[in-house]
Structure formats: structure tokens, C-alpha cells
């Protein structure tokens with residue numbers, strides 16, 4: 580495995596970093612009402628689109644860098660700038676976008692993908708329902724054929740970008756097989772629930788969806804797919820996003836705590852002079868860098884050995900998302916009063932970190948699957 584990036588790749592990461600730091604400027608990207616969040620996301624997408632960031636993993640045409648490893652490094656750059664913008668952008672472009680790539684309607688697909696990768700469209704993926712049904716129960720969102728159309732009914736509990744999306748990929752069943760229904764925000768029968776207030780990611784717009792016989796033409800059905808395999812693929816894409824989100828949190832937490840420890844004085848000296856503070860920083864850096872290696876290895880395997888990449892991604896997800904909580908917790912301890920104030924980077928990371936352990940494949944389910952794989956049962 581080769582961790583070296585080319586000069587072209589490094590230049591691209593710098594371009595993403597500089598543009599997004601400049602965009603973040605004095606904006607608070609980690610909170611806001613729906614219209615503010617919508618504006619922030621539109622602004623971020625319109626900067627990321629022209630530089631080719633939104634094409635990564637989606638369109639081979641005109642990609643700024645290629646391969647999952649370079650894609651992960653580029654994503655890590657964005658996740659280091661803002662947790663909320665990162666999650667919103669990735670769920671719109673990478674998660675929704677990768678589902679779109681499977682659509683077999685060539686011309687429509689091309690047009691929609693172009694809008695998405697140019698940054699002119701917000702997408703959302705509605706998969707989970709009332710519980711971790713994807714693992715425990717069959718999907719209850721179902722399409723029923725009605726002449727040339729399909730009437731889709733069901734409910735989705737949490738959808739990132741739900742309140743601001745232009746298009747939704749709603750995962751459900753048709754003729755007993757799993758598909759994604761492509762549904763526009765204006766479709767009759769589609770209702771958005773109120774915005775869901777959450778513990779972290781307060782700069783992300785989240786709501787539920789209710790679908791009451793939403794009529795979808797057959798041409799807007801992506802699939803069908805072999806159920807288990809496709810749901811695993813969707814979860815793997817989501818897990819990759821959550822892994823990188825965790826890296827960004829660790830990066831911000833570590834850097835904030837390190838800079839504070841060097842500049843903040845207590846008892847007549849910078850707090851870095853206290854050995855226990857130094858130990859904490861060293862544990863944080865070790866965890867962060869180990870998580871980074873794990874994440875990059877999983878990304879590299881996605882190209883090199885896709886069959887084995889599923890379990891490796893689960894291992895990386897458990898490690899990285901749990902490490903993010905630990906690193907943010909240690910950063911808060913070093914930052915003490917300064918960190919405990921609402922809005923500090925470590926405080927935000929601490930609240931966001933839990934989401935990574937719950938969403939995608941949860942830490943509990945991931946551990947069961949990793950154990951099954953170790954026993955040769957997968």
C-alpha cells in the first residue's frame with residue numbers, strides 16, 4: 580500500500596482546503612435556521628463543483644484526482660474545515676450521487692449528474708425507517724404498480740438534507756426486490772416532517788419523509804438489486820463518509836488542544852509544561868494517526884480488493900468513530916473551561932462524534948458482523 584500522493588493530488592487538496600477555509604471565513608457553519616443552512620450548503624456546493632470535488636467517485640470524466648485513496652484524502656480536507664458542511668455535501672454528492680450512477684436511463688442520468696457535480700442540485704438519501712430495519716426488518720416503503728406508474732408509500736425517520744433537497748433517492752421495495760425511487764421535492768403525496776433538532780451537527784438540515792402514494796414513473800426507478808448485497812453497498816458508502824467525518828473531528832480537536840496547551844498559561848507556565856497534558860496530546864495524536872491509517876487502508880482496499888473491503892471498512896468505522904469521541908473528550912479536558920463553552924471545536928466534535936457510532940452500520944451491529952467475518956460466517 581502506497582500512502583504517497585502525487586504533486587497534482589496534493590495541489591488539489593490544498594485548493595479544496597484554501598477555498599473552504601476562505602468560504603468558512605466568519606460564517607458559523609455549525610448552526611442556523613433552515614434558510615441559513617440552505618444558503619451555506621448552496622454556497623459550499625457552488626465552490627466545490629467547479630473545482631471537481633463533487634465528481635470524485637461519481638464521474639470518471641474530468642475528475643480532479645482518481646482512486647478511493649485520493650478521494651478519501653480530499654474528503655478529509657473538507658471534513659477538517661466543517662463537520663456540518665462535510666456531512667451535508669457528502670450525503671448530497673457522494674451518497675445520493677453514487678446511487679444516481681446506477682440509473683440506467685443514460686440521458687436523464689447524465690443531465691441530473693451534471694447538475695449535481697456542478698453543485699447546482701442538493702440530493703438526499705432516505706433509507707432507514709422506524710428502526711435499524713435495514714438490519715432487522717424488511718423495508719416497509721413499498722411501490723405498487725398502477726398503470727404506467729408506481730405508487731410509493733411509506734415513512735422515513737431521518738433524512739440528512741431532507742428539508743433542503745431538490746431530489747430524494749428513496750430506498751424501498753418493488754415486486755419484492757429493493758430499488759431506489761427517484762423523487763422530486765415537488766412530487767404530490769410527499770410530505771416533509773418538521774426539522775429534527777439533534778445533539779450535534781446543528782448546521783445540518785434533517786427531517787423525516789412521509790410518502791402517500793407518490794406516483795413515480797418506471798423510468799425513475801433505479802434497480803432492482805440483489806437485496807442484501809445492495810443494502811451492504813449503500814451502508815458501505817455511508818460508512819466511508821462517517822469514517823472521514825471522524826477524522827476531521829479528531830484533526831480539529833487535536834489542533835485546538837495543542838495550540839491552546841502551548842499558549843494558555845496556568846501557574847506561571849504554558850499548560851503543555853504539565854506532563855499529564857503532554858500525555859493527553861500524545862494519546863490524541865496516536866489515536867488520530869492510527870485512525871487515519873485504518874481509514875486509508877480501507878479506502879485503498881475498496882479499489883484493490885473490493886470483496887475484503889466491506890469488513891475492513893466496518894473495522895475502520897468502529898475504530899475511527901469511537902476514537903473521535905475519545906480524542907474530542909481528551910481535547911475538552913485540556914481546554915477545560917475554554918473547551919466547555921458552547922461552540923468550541925472540541926465541544927462540537929464531542930457532540931457530533933456519537934452520530935458516527937449510531938448511523939450507517941452502528942458500532943454494535945458492526946462488531947457482530949466483524950465477528951461473523953472472523954469466524955468465516957459472512
Ligand SMILES: Cc1cc2nc3c(=O)[nH]c(=O)nc-3n(C[C@H](O)[C@H](O)[C@H](O)COP(=O)(O)OP(=O)(O)OC[C@H]3O[C@@H](n4cnc5c(N)ncnc54)[C@H](O)[C@@H]3O)c2cc1C
Nearest residue numbers: 704705706707709710711737738739937938939941943944
Ligand atoms: C441525525 C441523524 C441523521 C440521519 N440521517 C439519515 C439519512 O440521511 N438517511 C437515512 O437513511 N438514515 C439516516 N439516519 C438514520 C440512522 O441511520 C439510524 O438512526 C440508525 O440506523 C439507527 O437506527 P435507530 O435509531 O432506529 O436505532 P435502533 O435500531 O432502534 O437501535 C437501537 C440500539 O440497538 C442496537 N441494535 C439494533 N439492531 C441490532 C442488531 N441487529 N444487532 C446488534 N445491535 C443492534 C443498535 O446498535 C442501537 O444501539 C439518521 C439518524 C440520525 C440520528
